[in-house]
Amino acid sequence: MPELPESDAARRRIADHCLHRTIAGFALGEVSHVELPIAAERNRLIGTQFTRTRRHGKYIFAGSQNGPWLHIHLGMSGSLRVYEEGDDAPDYARLTVIFEGTRRLAFRDPRKFGRIRLVEDVDDFVAEKRLGPDAMEIGDNAFASAIGGTRQAVKSALLDQSKMAGVGNLWSDEALYRCGIMPDARGTDIDAATIAHLRRAVQDIMGYVMSRNADYSQLPNDWLIHHRKDGADCPRCGGTITKKKVGGRTAYHCPDHQSHAG
Numbered sequence: 001m002p003e004l005p006e007s008d009a010a011r012r013r014i015a016d017h018c019l020h021r022t023i024a025g026f027a028l029g030e031v032s033h034v035e036l037p038i039a040a041e042r043n044r045l046i047g048t049q050f051t052r053t054r055r056h057g058k059y060i061f062a063g064s065q066n067g068p069w070l071h072i073h074l075g076m077s078g079s080l081r082v083y084e085e086g087d088d089a090p091d092y093a094r095l096t097v098i099f100e101g102t103r104r105l106a107f108r109d110p111r112k113f114g115r116i117r118l119v120e121d122v123d124d125f126v127a128e129k130r131l132g133p134d135a136m137e138i139g140d141n142a143f144a145s146a147i148g149g150t151r152q153a154v155k156s157a158l159l160d161q162s163k164m165a166g167v168g169n170l171w172s173d174e175a176l177y178r179c180g181i182m183p184d185a186r187g188t189d190i191d192a193a194t195i196a197h198l199r200r201a202v203q204d205i206m207g208y209v210m211s212r213n214a215d216y217s218q219l220p221n222d223w224l225i226h227h228r229k230d231g232a233d234c235p236r237c238g239g240t241i242t243k244k245k246v247g248g249r250t251a252y253h254c255p256d257h258q259s260h261a262g
């Protein structure tokens, strides 16, 4: 499921290829179960241009100074595809933005958990959704109180978008693995230095993934992402990668070098 770095790669696709082009119309694919802007909302965008993009956590937006913004939530398996009229159109396209000329921006969503809607103001949207600070921008003190100040499992706290927005299952596991923290350790049992290390790890990991455009094949071999299999060897300590349910989510970890108290 796309998390902050994957969403940012999608945002960048719009920023790099779809700004300052006049929107001529939209094409709708099969729309069942997918929330899409209604015709009246789509009409408000026709004739306008996207001039900027924004991202908060996993949520991305394309719009202009005075709005409205097209908000895209990728869901489980959604993605954005930029192509030219005359090229093969992507399959599972739920909504395609037709720009003047040949440029097209398609929202692909094979599993139909994504959403696209019109948003008047991004900051209001973030407040309504009660999203915490963006995970790339949260500071030491805010992180320590949101993640270190809770008695719940640290993995669950990392996934709680109201505490901090953008981290999901994959990168929470990766950060805890790097810091030697068990996913079900309680936040309050982890010492302050380790919590500070965890914040840097979250931001370093996701920053690195973004720098590689979320292409996992370019991530270092000793990252957990390449070893997410029950019984795999831990490249860091030679221990055994194990999975367990934490707060209803599957957490991969290495019990040999990850512990409950740091």
Ligand SMILES: [Zn+2]
Residues within 6 Å of the ligand: 234, 235, 236, 237, 238, 239, 240, 254, 255, 256, 257, 258
């Ligand atoms: Zn290990």
